[in-house]
Amino acid sequence: MLDAPEGAPDLAIAVLGCGTVGTQVVRLLTEHADDLGRRIGRGVRISGVLVSDLDKPRDPAVPTALLTTDASALIEGADVVVELLGGTTTARDLVLAALTSGASVVTANKALLATSGPELYAAADTAGVDLLFEAAVAGAVPVVRGVRESLAGDRVQRVLGIVNGTTNFILDEMTTGGLDFDVALTQAQDLGYAEADPTADVDGHDAAAKAAILASLAFHTRVALADVACEGIREITAADIAAARESGGVIKLLAVAERVPATADRGEAVAVRVNPVILPTAHPLAGVGGAYNAVVVEAEAAGRLMFYGAGAGGAPTASAVLGDIVSAARHRTHGGRAPAESASAALPLAGPADVVARLQIRLLVDDRPGVLAQVATVVAEHGVSIESVRQQVSDEGAAVLAVVTHEADEASLAATVEALRTADGVRRVLSAHRVERA
Amino acid sequence: MLDAPEGAPDLAIAVLGCGTVGTQVVRLLTEHADDLGRRIGRGVRISGVLVSDLDKPRDPAVPTALLTTDASALIEGADVVVELLGGTTTARDLVLAALTSGASVVTANKALLATSGPELYAAADTAGVDLLFEAAVAGAVPVVRGVRESLAGDRVQRVLGIVNGTTNFILDEMTTGGLDFDVALTQAQDLGYAEADPTADVDGHDAAAKAAILASLAFHTRVALADVACEGIREITAADIAAARESGGVIKLLAVAERVPATADRGEAVAVRVNPVILPTAHPLAGVGGAYNAVVVEAEAAGRLMFYGAGAGGAPTASAVLGDIVSAARHRTHGGRAPAESASAALPLAGPADVVARLQIRLLVDDRPGVLAQVATVVAEHGVSIESVRQQVSDEGAAVLAVVTHEADEASLAATVEALRTADGVRRVLSAHRVERA
Numbered sequence: 091m092l093d094a095p096e097g098a099p100d101l102a103i104a105v106l107g108c109g110t111v112g113t114q115v116v117r118l119l120t121e122h123a124d125d126l127g128r129r130i131g132r133g134v135r136i137s138g139v140l141v142s143d144l145d146k147p148r149d150p151a152v153p154t155a156l157l158t159t160d161a162s163a164l165i166e167g168a169d170v171v172v173e174l175l176g177g178t179t180t181a182r183d184l185v186l187a188a189l190t191s192g193a194s195v196v197t198a199n200k201a202l203l204a205t206s207g208p209e210l211y212a213a214a215d216t217a218g219v220d221l222l223f224e225a226a227v228a229g230a231v232p233v234v235r236g237v238r239e240s241l242a243g244d245r246v247q248r249v250l251g252i253v254n255g256t257t258n259f260i261l262d263e264m265t266t267g268g269l270d271f272d273v274a275l276t277q278a279q280d281l282g283y284a285e286a287d288p289t290a291d292v293d294g295h296d297a298a299a300k301a302a303i304l305a306s307l308a309f310h311t312r313v314a315l316a317d318v319a320c321e322g323i324r325e326i327t328a329a330d331i332a333a334a335r336e337s338g339g340v341i342k343l344l345a346v347a348e349r350v351p352a353t354a355d356r357g358e359a360v361a362v363r364v365n366p367v368i369l370p371t372a373h374p375l376a377g378v379g380g381a382y383n384a385v386v387v388e389a390e391a392a393g394r395l396m397f398y399g400a401g402a403g404g405a406p407t408a409s410a411v412l413g414d415i416v417s418a419a420r421h422r423t424h425g426g427r428a429p430a431e432s433a434s435a436a437l438p439l440a441g442p443a444d445v446v447a448r449l450q451i452r453l454l455v456d457d458r459p460g461v462l463a464q465v466a467t468v469v470a471e472h473g474v475s476i477e478s479v480r481q482q483v484s485d486e487g488a489a490v491l492a493v494v495t496h497e498a499d500e501a502s503l504a505a506t507v508e509a510l511r512t513a514d515g516v517r518r519v520l521s522a523h524r525v526e527r528a
Numbered sequence: 529m530l531d532a533p534e535g536a537p538d539l540a541i542a543v544l545g546c547g548t549v550g551t552q553v554v555r556l557l558t559e560h561a562d563d564l565g566r567r568i569g570r571g572v573r574i575s576g577v578l579v580s581d582l583d584k585p586r587d588p589a590v591p592t593a594l595l596t597t598d599a600s601a602l603i604e605g606a607d608v609v610v611e612l613l614g615g616t617t618t619a620r621d622l623v624l625a626a627l628t629s630g631a632s633v634v635t636a637n638k639a640l641l642a643t644s645g646p647e648l649y650a651a652a653d654t655a656g657v658d659l660l661f662e663a664a665v666a667g668a669v670p671v672v673r674g675v676r677e678s679l680a681g682d683r684v685q686r687v688l689g690i691v692n693g694t695t696n697f698i699l700d701e702m703t704t705g706g707l708d709f710d711v712a713l714t715q716a717q718d719l720g721y722a723e724a725d726p727t728a729d730v731d732g733h734d735a736a737a738k739a740a741i742l743a744s745l746a747f748h749t750r751v752a753l754a755d756v757a758c759e760g761i762r763e764i765t766a767a768d769i770a771a772a773r774e775s776g777g778v779i780k781l782l783a784v785a786e787r788v789p790a791t792a793d794r795g796e797a798v799a800v801r802v803n804p805v806i807l808p809t810a811h812p813l814a815g816v817g818g819a820y821n822a823v824v825v826e827a828e829a830a831g832r833l834m835f836y837g838a839g840a841g842g843a844p845t846a847s848a849v850l851g852d853i854v855s856a857a858r859h860r861t862h863g864g865r866a867p868a869e870s871a872s873a874a875l876p877l878a879g880p881a882d883v884v885a886r887l888q889i890r891l892l893v894d895d896r897p898g899v900l901a902q903v904a905t906v907v908a909e910h911g912v913s914i915e916s917v918r919q920q921v922s923d924e925g926a927a928v929l930a931v932v933t934h935e936a937d938e939a940s941l942a943a944t945v946e947a948l949r950t951a952d953g954v955r956r957v958l959s960a961h962r963v964e965r966a
Binding site for chain 2: 114118122125126128129224230231232235236239240241242243244245310374377384389390391392393394395396397398399400403405406408409410411412413415416417420421424425426427429
């Protein structure tokens with residue numbers, strides 16, 4: 091049944107780290123060893139599990155005999171190294187050591203890829219081995235393989251993803267319960283959906299790391315974390331969400347990477363950002379609730395594809411890690427390797443003047459004749475045209491205007507918002523959010 | 529930039545067939561040749577396009593110089609043969625000839641796989657080449673790669689798919705317009721969404737062929753078209769759809785393949801069917817409209833994943849074909865091959881007594897005291913329990929009862945429906961449809 095030569099030793103899988111995901115990976119590797127061996131064409135065995143403390147109590151799925159604190163010895167004998175340590179220092183050193191020694195590497199560590207990606211991709215290329223990371227972007231959702239392989243013959247135009255379950259959960263609670271951000275955050279923390287220090291999630295940094303990875307894959311270019319324009323959800327109010335609902339939409343935190351057309355001055359470029367977006371309810375991402383993740387990929391020939399599933403959790407993340415282990419193990423058995431992350435296109439990053447968007451700007455204005463005309467004039471002066479205006483009377487003799495623009499470049503939109511802050515009759519800019527089409 | 533040895537000739541891609549999909553494949557291969565060469569690591573060229581009539585007018589994207597009617601010569605020199613002829617006779621002969629000659633094969637032909645799959649998989653295994661068919665199941669939706677590779681380390685429990693755009697379009701029209709089947713079918717035919725002879729679509733045969741392919745992949749077993757229990761949408765009425773909506777659901781034609789647990793008498797089994805199902809609106813498949821396809825895969829560790837996209841059309845199908853061409857070409861350049869369709873598990877097919885479901889049975893009954901008790905008694909006599917009953921008074925002194933059962937095995941459910949047909953006070957069984965949970 092196996093395709094490897096008779097008597098070939100089992101492939102040695104070294105697991106670095108034994109937290110929630112590591113425990114599940116060890117459990118699945120052990121329970122499904124026969125099935126995996128058949129799918130790979132060669133037997134597999136866990137050669138060891140790297141931990142920092144041998145005596146800590148652990149899940150019985152992890153045999154004590156496999157535990158080790160000797161990273162070097164573990165990596166040296168491994169065919170596939172599975173990095174589940176997290177962090178960017180020890181993890182980087184060990185992944186580099188593994189690649190250099192000729193082992194294939196599977197990782198779920200988005201921060202590592204966002205900070206040391208180019209160095210690690212280059213090391214994998216030099217060694218001619220795999221560096222696979224399906225679990226780093228959206229948990230069990232197989233979007234990395236989708237973009238890397240299924241769409242390898244197409245041209246990706248845009249990627250839009252809900253890639254952070256914590257913020258999606260908080261926005262859901264705000265939407266269904268009419269809660270303000272602080273209340274919903276506390277609730278998410280109480281339920282264990284948000285950490286005590288929620289910064290990485292709610293300020294969009296986690297999503298930004300994933301956006302950088304997705305953009306690099308989709309556009310065959312190198313995008314670093316620092317290249318991602320990033321805005322979180324702290325400023326979203328219950329009133330923003332109510333206003334979105336009134337206009338038939340929901341607010342989601344999206345990671346967006348898009349191809350920007352060539353101009354007279356430069357070739358094609360790529361723009362990458364994370365920010366709250368108003369999605370019409372008919373958009374496939376609008377219904378993605380709770381801790382689920384989903385990524386829409388728009389490609390020239392394929393049109394709009396969506397990948398949806400559990401974005402976190404031990405077992406779902408382990409499923410993605412196992413899929414990568416099988417791929418890496420098959421390559422070591424039958425030859426071949428996954429498409430390398432060659433930055434063949436090396437697209438430049440687009441500036442705000444290159445990217446177009448539609449904006450919903452909510453303004454608190456004096457409730458008197460002439461203010462709408464004044465607002466419309468300021469918008470028009472910046473070359474932006476208005477698609478719709480809705481007026482709601484508010485409590486204190488002032489009115490709230492919700493202005494939705496037609497598509498315009500971001501630089502003009504930003505200038506419009508700035509000018510509105512000091513426009514005659516405008517008391518305050520309440521919010522300014524991008525609006526997607528269905 | 530290329531990884532093949534200097535001076536290695538370009539890989540020869542032979543395209544068999546030049547219809548809508550073939551034309552798009554030729555266009556994309558030509559337009560993106562440089563990109564594809566970089567992703568493959570070796571240049572590619574179209575060595576010829578097989579047509580039956582050289583003089584027929586064609587899209588200018590297809591260079592006349594590439595056209596040929598000589599299948600044997602075209603296949604003989606090819607590295608990758610792309611079969612887009614359709615049908616099961618000539619296509620079978622040419623695919624077998626290609627595999628035997630050592631070429632890798634990419635096909636979009638579900639009928640061919642459903643009828644000659646085992647023979648073709650075996651020929652590919654013997655030759656050690658790829659037989660790839662992403663486009664055969666759900667157009668651009670990358671579910672084949674998802675199940676074959678991303679979930680290779682997991683255990684699939686169930687696959688549920690909307691894999692026929694024509695029936696999905698018709699059901700949508702019935703739902704939004706309150707139309708009966710015949711009217712919606714005529715409308716779909718007028719718009720070009722359904723063929724003059726709609727049998728393959730509306731009776732579920734097209735979906736059944738896809739279900740057989742998905743089941744074979746998901747459960748590593750061989751499922752033939754004849755193994756798929758198949759019911760189409762001809763019997764669905766506007767009243768059925770209205771009743772589903774009243775209970776918070778929509779009716780969709782689903783292809784379902786599921787793992788059935790072992791019993792004392794036998795090991796695990798697999799059940800495969802195509803039939804109309806009532807989905808609660810919160811189910812991720814409920815919102816999949818128009819000509820879109822989507823497949824939900826439920827796996828032990830990953831949980832619920834969904835793949836969504838355009839299920840048909842020249843360009844989307846061509847995108848999936850191109851993805852497969854890149855995979856096959858990479859394997860010929862770097863070694864390796866896609867996981868083979870080894871029927872390692874060889875699960876038996878489950879019978880109706882093995883499969884559990886919930887049913888909504890709509891009955892036209894006499895509107896008099898005692899009838900509900902009579903119906904409840906008949907249901908209970910078959911060991912089936914009732915989850916809910918709703919009564920609607922109808923026009924002629926009769927009432928309509930909508931009975932939803934708890935989960936029960938299909939054999940008992942079928943016997944229940946039969947017994948209700950002749951039960952005292954029951955005038956007619958209007959419909960009996962499975963109901964999914966969200």
